[in-house]
Amino acid sequence: MTGTSPTETVGTGGTGGGGGLSRRRLFGMGAAGAAVVGAGAVAARALTNETPVAHAASSADPYPFYGAHQAGIVTPAQDRLHFIAFDVITDDRAELAALLQDWTAAAARMTQGKDAGALGAVGGVPEAPPEDTGEAQGLPASGLTLTVGFGPSLFDHRFGLAAKKPAALADLPRFPGEALIPGISGGDLCVQACAHDPQVAVHAVRNLARIGFGKVSVRYSQLGFGRTSSTSRAQATPRNLMGFKDGTHNLKAEDTALVRDHVWAGPGDGPAWMAGGSYLVTRKIRMQIETWDRTSLAEQEAIFGRDKGEGAPLTGKKEFDTPDFARKAADGAPVIAADAHVRLAHPDNVGVHILRRGYNFVDGSDGLGRLDAGLFFMAYQRDPRRQFTPLQLALSRSDALNEYIKHVSSGLFACPPGVQDAGDYWGRALLA
Amino acid sequence: MTGTSPTETVGTGGTGGGGGLSRRRLFGMGAAGAAVVGAGAVAARALTNETPVAHAASSADPYPFYGAHQAGIVTPAQDRLHFIAFDVITDDRAELAALLQDWTAAAARMTQGKDAGALGAVGGVPEAPPEDTGEAQGLPASGLTLTVGFGPSLFDHRFGLAAKKPAALADLPRFPGEALIPGISGGDLCVQACAHDPQVAVHAVRNLARIGFGKVSVRYSQLGFGRTSSTSRAQATPRNLMGFKDGTHNLKAEDTALVRDHVWAGPGDGPAWMAGGSYLVTRKIRMQIETWDRTSLAEQEAIFGRDKGEGAPLTGKKEFDTPDFARKAADGAPVIAADAHVRLAHPDNVGVHILRRGYNFVDGSDGLGRLDAGLFFMAYQRDPRRQFTPLQLALSRSDALNEYIKHVSSGLFACPPGVQDAGDYWGRALLA
Numbered sequence: 001m002t003g004t005s006p007t008e009t010v011g012t013g014g015t016g017g018g019g020g021l022s023r024r025r026l027f028g029m030g031a032a033g034a035a036v037v038g039a040g041a042v043a044a045r046a047l048t049n050e051t052p053v054a055h056a057a058s059s060a061d062p063y064p065f066y067g068a069h070q071a072g073i074v075t076p077a078q079d080r081l082h083f084i085a086f087d088v089i090t091d092d093r094a095e096l097a098a099l100l101q102d103w104t105a106a107a108a109r110m111t112q113g114k115d116a117g118a119l120g121a122v123g124g125v126p127e128a129p130p131e132d133t134g135e136a137q138g139l140p141a142s143g144l145t146l147t148v149g150f151g152p153s154l155f156d157h158r159f160g161l162a163a164k165k166p167a168a169l170a171d172l173p174r175f176p177g178e179a180l181i182p183g184i185s186g187g188d189l190c191v192q193a194c195a196h197d198p199q200v201a202v203h204a205v206r207n208l209a210r211i212g213f214g215k216v217s218v219r220y221s222q223l224g225f226g227r228t229s230s231t232s233r234a235q236a237t238p239r240n241l242m243g244f245k246d247g248t249h250n251l252k253a254e255d256t257a258l259v260r261d262h263v264w265a266g267p268g269d270g271p272a273w274m275a276g277g278s279y280l281v282t283r284k285i286r287m288q289i290e291t292w293d294r295t296s297l298a299e300q301e302a303i304f305g306r307d308k309g310e311g312a313p314l315t316g317k318k319e320f321d322t323p324d325f326a327r328k329a330a331d332g333a334p335v336i337a338a339d340a341h342v343r344l345a346h347p348d349n350v351g352v353h354i355l356r357r358g359y360n361f362v363d364g365s366d367g368l369g370r371l372d373a374g375l376f377f378m379a380y381q382r383d384p385r386r387q388f389t390p391l392q393l394a395l396s397r398s399d400a401l402n403e404y405i406k407h408v409s410s411g412l413f414a415c416p417p418g419v420q421d422a423g424d425y426w427g428r429a430l431l432a
Numbered sequence: 433m434t435g436t437s438p439t440e441t442v443g444t445g446g447t448g449g450g451g452g453l454s455r456r457r458l459f460g461m462g463a464a465g466a467a468v469v470g471a472g473a474v475a476a477r478a479l480t481n482e483t484p485v486a487h488a489a490s491s492a493d494p495y496p497f498y499g500a501h502q503a504g505i506v507t508p509a510q511d512r513l514h515f516i517a518f519d520v521i522t523d524d525r526a527e528l529a530a531l532l533q534d535w536t537a538a539a540a541r542m543t544q545g546k547d548a549g550a551l552g553a554v555g556g557v558p559e560a561p562p563e564d565t566g567e568a569q570g571l572p573a574s575g576l577t578l579t580v581g582f583g584p585s586l587f588d589h590r591f592g593l594a595a596k597k598p599a600a601l602a603d604l605p606r607f608p609g610e611a612l613i614p615g616i617s618g619g620d621l622c623v624q625a626c627a628h629d630p631q632v633a634v635h636a637v638r639n640l641a642r643i644g645f646g647k648v649s650v651r652y653s654q655l656g657f658g659r660t661s662s663t664s665r666a667q668a669t670p671r672n673l674m675g676f677k678d679g680t681h682n683l684k685a686e687d688t689a690l691v692r693d694h695v696w697a698g699p700g701d702g703p704a705w706m707a708g709g710s711y712l713v714t715r716k717i718r719m720q721i722e723t724w725d726r727t728s729l730a731e732q733e734a735i736f737g738r739d740k741g742e743g744a745p746l747t748g749k750k751e752f753d754t755p756d757f758a759r760k761a762a763d764g765a766p767v768i769a770a771d772a773h774v775r776l777a778h779p780d781n782v783g784v785h786i787l788r789r790g791y792n793f794v795d796g797s798d799g800l801g802r803l804d805a806g807l808f809f810m811a812y813q814r815d816p817r818r819q820f821t822p823l824q825l826a827l828s829r830s831d832a833l834n835e836y837i838k839h840v841s842s843g844l845f846a847c848p849p850g851v852q853d854a855g856d857y858w859g860r861a862l863l864a
Contacts, residue, residue: 082794127728129725129727129729134741135658135672135675136671137671137741199658199792206673225634239569239631242566243564293561294561360567360631365651367615
């Protein structure tokens with residue numbers, strides 16, 4: 001953890017051009033407006049991303065970039081996502097390390113509402129391509145966080161990293177019913193960009209791809225909206241595309257002890273370079289929207305084990321009422337069915353806590369008259385072997401929801417600890 | 433035009449359930465919060481969607497649904513889009529008319545922040561599917577507008593509408609360089625949903641699809657973000673994914689005479705049922721993002737004929753400076769090149785005014801290591817034969833931008849006039 005002001009240190013880590021001016025100050029706003037934004041940045045300054053609830057003063061403001069942990073994990077979930085997975089196409093470890101240095105410098109700038117680099121070319125020479133693609137000019141930081149992860153395939157023969165591969169990064173098992181599409185699964189590297197404005201998230205991902213030209217290739221990319229989980233008690237529980245509140249019992253940033261025990265990799269958990277990091281599992285879950293929409297309300301509620309309006313367990317009245325899994329109806333059947341989602345996923349039953357951070361998606365239609373829509377599930381945890389895997393094995397075997405959903409992609413990434421300061425970079429302890 | 437309060441009349445057009453309560457009042461907010469929303473709705477009440485600039489009091493508030501023209505055309509462009517095109521799969525004209533009645537009733541409700549129908553089943557019977565899918569519960573109206581259009585194919589043999597087909601709805605010609613994909617082009621019906629919250633836009637489109645089950649099939653669907661045009665002088669000019677300000681000289685709602693002359697179909701223009709309507713052209717324009725990002729700033733600016741930071745014409749200093757197309761540089765060449773986008777598209781040069789209302793899109797990646805991204809162009813006009821077609825013919829032949837873009841889909845729709853009141857419905861004058 002560092003007490004350094006991110007706003008002050010970012011400049012030294014920049015890739016040139018733009019100085020300390022934000023995009024918004026440079027373009028699009030007068031001096032008065034810029035002063036207001038400046039004040040918001042100052043308010044955020046006292047926090048680092050390790051502070052459990054680093055709420056930005058407004059949805060336009062920045063979150064700190066430097067800290068013991070990467071931002072974008074316990075940060076209150078922003079409303080929009082652009083997730084991208086890359087294949088590394090160089091096999092030169094020094095080139096990979098240089099890329100991560102360049103990415104870190106650009107991320108330190110962009111998360112503070114600045115350009116990735118100079119909008120004009122270096123030194124004002126117009127014959128070079130711009131170092132920022134420009135579409136976020138005039139837009140504020142918008143709560144942008146950028147979170148990087150390393151896939152199992154990064155630890156193959158290419159970069160000599162096999163000995164440093166965490167045991168927790170073992171491939172996930174095959175789960176019953178999954179129908180994974182290889183082209184939208186896996187990846188050597190991933191970046192999760194979350195922001196309140198999709199244009200800001202898209203701009204950040206696109207500039208990292210631009211910086212990586214010749215070193216990485218885009219493997220797949222996913223936009224999402226309407227965060228489907230709260231990661232802070234200050235947030236209302238949002239709804240998934242089945243219309244239900246989702247993740248009522250998600251880990252929250254305020255649960256400090258639970259977050260320590262279930263989200264962050266500890267110093268004794270595996271390789272030292274991952275201490276303070278977290279493991280990300282992604283699952284693209286296609287929903288059979290049209291079939292679901294023709295299912296009765298009673299059946300929908302039985303499947304979730306909650307009522308649809310309030311989100312209360314079928315044995316309670318309010319969303320946060322503790323479900324009574326033992327209670328039986330007059331006919332002797334349990335009120336919350338044996339295969340209800342809330343029974344199979346509830347931490348009290350399965351002893352598993354994960355920090356969910358997923359997003360709804362609609363990717364147009366599927367050519368068969370249906371919307372291509374669902375949930376891009378993302379969850380952070382200390383060790384997938386003890387958290388996501390047993391939970392998903394139970395769900396994939398028994399969950400009544402399975403009739404309406406299909407897992408079509410899967411990703412697993414080791415997200416290293418945070419960047420300490422402008423001299424540090426993502427994965428330095430792994431690669432240096 | 434009607435002076436009727438939309439808030440009062442909506443209830444009578446509803447499809448049951450929910451009464452006069454908004455989603456937000458029913459769920460997710462206390463009474464105090466609901467009162468604030470109510471006040472916003474009252475502020476919007478005095479306006480109809482014909483008022484040139486019907487700014488909602490906040491981005492959460494509703495726009496009026498009833499009026500001489502459909503909302504979502506001169507309405508200040510909201511930030512998010514879900515566009516959908518349907519094939520009609522019934523050949524029963526009465527069934528088509530009934531669908532449009534049902535859609536209109538649901539749209540009148542949803543645009544005011546209410547459910548499409550009852551969240552529970554009719555009469556509280558839990559054996560029926562809900563009449564609202566639920567994922568917008570707790571979300572405010574969010575400036576939602578729903579705009580419907582009829583494609584040329586609706587006027588084929590199936591519904592006996594051939595004699596009522598407007599001449600302006602003649603198929604667009606083939607344009608040089610286009611590479612249209614049939615599955616994401618055309619459509620019998622379209623709905624443009626615009627809102628400040630993508631979850632609200634998605635909810636609306638999904639519920640119209642649900643209501644249309646068995647009568648329509650989803651042909652294609654497109655999400656967009658970061659409106660690429662201003663339709664009101666109160667809005668700053670946004671940037672497209674090439675990083676340039678786009679649509680500086682777009683028609684604005686405040687240009688009352690220009691809007692009357694160039695956007696709305698007049699009583700003498702064609703069939704009476706289209707008087708007060710407008711013609712929508714959609715074009716999905718894929719951008720070669722990665723190639724563009726490796727192009728020099730000087731070339732990018734020469735292609736647009738504007739500078740990238742300010743958006744000023746290369747002969748001026750400020751965005752709204754009038755371009756001097758005659759000015760020559762020392763070497764005798766025009767400062768704004770003969771093939772620059774601003775020269776070929778500027779209303780002063782081509783005499784064509786259209787109301788652009790497009791959105792940026794990123795549809796993930798293309799499997800070849802590149803982002804699948806670009807512009808979903810939408811433009812409203814009085815007659816495409818005199819507006820979009822000649823403009824696009826000139827652009828497709830000469831525009832320097834063509835090296836970096838490709839038109840991959842095309843749509844043409846006759847958007848009927850507005851719905852007058854709860855007894856009226858979309859297309860009534862065409863179908864009744």
